[in-house]
Amino acid sequence: MLSFEPDDDRYIAELTEYVAIPSVSLDADRETMLLAANWLLARLDFADARIVETGGHPAVIGEWMGAPGAPTVLIYGHYDVQPTGDLQEWITPPFALAVADGRLRGRGVTDDKGPVYIALEVVRQFIAQEGALPLNVRFLFEGEEEIGSPHLSAYVLDHAAEFAADLVISADGAMWRPSEPSLSVASKGLLALDIEVVGANRDLHSGRYGGTVANPVHALVQILAGLHGADGSIAVPGFDDGIPPLGDVEEAEIAAVAFDEDAYRTELGVDELFGQPGLTTLQRLWTRPTLEINGITGGGSYTVIPHRAAAHITCRLVPGQHPDGVAAAIDEYVRAVPVPGVRVTVTFEKGAVPAYTIAPDHPAIAAATQALSEVYPGQAVLLARIGGTLPATVLFEEALGAKTLFFSFSTADELLHAPNEFLRISRLREGMRAWEGLLRLLAAGEHRLAPVLR
């Protein structure tokens, strides 16, 4: 067993330093982003690390390959953070790490600076205390995760050999909720599109022209209303094609998860939950695709017939759905709605991502479950599915042939992307102990990773 600090003082001091670098990928200058990248670089002094150009903000890569014959893992994370949003909403300045009530508060502390720090501290202590890691480790920390990783795919595909690994372990992500340890075994895919409806060549006076020309808002709401049934189910023909029915085992697993609908409802401030009938809330959240109108806009002025209306839509996809097939189904549906007098355009965004799964009996899940069980004795490890989308998983599977294990000690309720983002301090040493266990278990014994790639 590695020996970690008896208290959190050094960890908090070092995280304070890291969080103080405002590495907001959306708008920080190169110098600021390099400060954060160099901060990581300094901690990878044992790993032949360097800063590499990707076409956008640089990435930090490295490797320690001193365990020949042992499996190789790629540790992934990011050093960029979200914008602060309205500074007025922050209790304390976002880049000055605050300690209170067992929590660290600051932009990026839980997404993803703290979780990356935990992983790095563990590998550093292996080197410091044992002179070696139990397996080979590669590192990839990007600086553009919060802006959609626009250069990551090309970089990883171009340098696949340098990242070759038997498993990717992501220090990004979050446990589902704070009440028990959990691992994600599935995440949904994502398909985004815009529907634009254009009528006349300008906004028209609703009195002087009313009754003679089509109103694009009327046409758009006709199109959008047909996307769902009144019961909340998705009504686009072919949208569900390929989705296997919920299996008995899956159903039993989900049914076994304690989920307090009343608390959930109250927390969201709604009178009732809503969605496709015949399924439980958790079944819908974890196993069903969504087609969500994220935004709608058109007109606005007092008495015009607007000349344009538009909606932005994203679909969260589940295993069995292919983004192209879903896009075709939506396109066909929209084209079939009769809307005389207007022009309708459907534009699908590039970069659609299918759903991702890792088998519950994958050695990585088995090892991670055991590692978490040892840190949280007496608590069952929940195998959760997440409704969010993790494009990197699909990329790593495609480029490296490796599954991704999410092993972050962030928790989904820690105000990620919002003002007053925080990380529970207890997660620091819990996370380090768990990472230590995970790496040892993947290297040897019952849950040893099969080193298929070398």
Added chain:
Amino acid sequence: MLSFEPDDDRYIAELTEYVAIPSVSLDADRETMLLAANWLLARLDFADARIVETGGHPAVIGEWMGAPGAPTVLIYGHYDVQPTGDLQEWITPPFALAVADGRLRGRGVTDDKGPVYIALEVVRQFIAQEGALPLNVRFLFEGEEEIGSPHLSAYVLDHAAEFAADLVISADGAMWRPSEPSLSVASKGLLALDIEVVGANRDLHSGRYGGTVANPVHALVQILAGLHGADGSIAVPGFDDGIPPLGDVEEAEIAAVAFDEDAYRTELGVDELFGQPGLTTLQRLWTRPTLEINGITGGGSYTVIPHRAAAHITCRLVPGQHPDGVAAAIDEYVRAVPVPGVRVTVTFEKGAVPAYTIAPDHPAIAAATQALSEVYPGQAVLLARIGGTLPATVLFEEALGAKTLFFSFSTADELLHAPNEFLRISRLREGMRAWEGLLRLLAAGEHRLAPVLR
């Protein structure tokens, strides 16, 4: 016959002075508004005129009652103007009257400074050349027409005796199109409302919450889609209640109006016109109510379930519809749409206005038709209906028991409310000659107004 100037030089010089006062009721200071009011006051030196407080921008009122036994008319207009909008879009500065191609260009020149100037010049010439007017004339020029006349109703109702008249003649309004002289015999009413749909207490991550809570945009489009049938007809039960069927005479009158659908369509840039089936475009425009979604908004960000969505709607009403009845029908329809998990609010704006009509055989229409025929020999005077709403007509009918004749020499294509607003110079002397004829005809002979009020 009065003698008018042989050319337009003096008229243009005086209008240049009047247009130069930037009396934008939306945001001008009191001093500027008073400059415009005083400019009118000076031209009413024969009419016992004064500036009166209304609670907002002042009004200019006056009267010349030197024709005992003759009918009395109230001449209405306004001295305020619309904001300029984007100055970049103006060919010449908006408050510097420009003369080019037979047009005067400047903010307010056709709405309503030019048309009011025409009326005033005629009554001034009656006094100057004949020492008297052929009938009694009262004047009411307000300074808040372009902001919805918020204080006009109360003022007119409180001072009804001072405005008592057998007919109101409005120098505001516009002829339907430049191709022939026209008079309005009907205008539509107006009812405005907002529908707001609220779901959760905040925007939610569409992955982390998708499939569990209602999306207010989904609910709103369900509600809005049912407002119209796919064929463009209004589908709200009870909306049409009280509207008489189109009579044979009315149908024949409308059918007799030359209307080039292709030119109209091309001018609007649409492939086809659209509206309730079974009616011609002009029948729909002139005789059918509308229910127009003027604006819609909700969400916007990339992958959220928005927590709020809203639409602004206005209805143009026709004779037979009462705003309260239509509001009740819409409210009932909206309440009947099942939208679980969200809260729906329908808010009707105050100040709804029913439709207005003046009988085609009213003496004012007869006199105005003859006056126009004499100025435009050989051209039939079109009896047009307008899709727009003229709240003052309803006010004058209610407060004074008098019908309103629109007798403006503005034309609807002269970019009212838009950049580069203009007035055709030829309308100045045509308008003066027509006003002279109208006042004489209303005072004596076949089309004499019955002086019911005195």
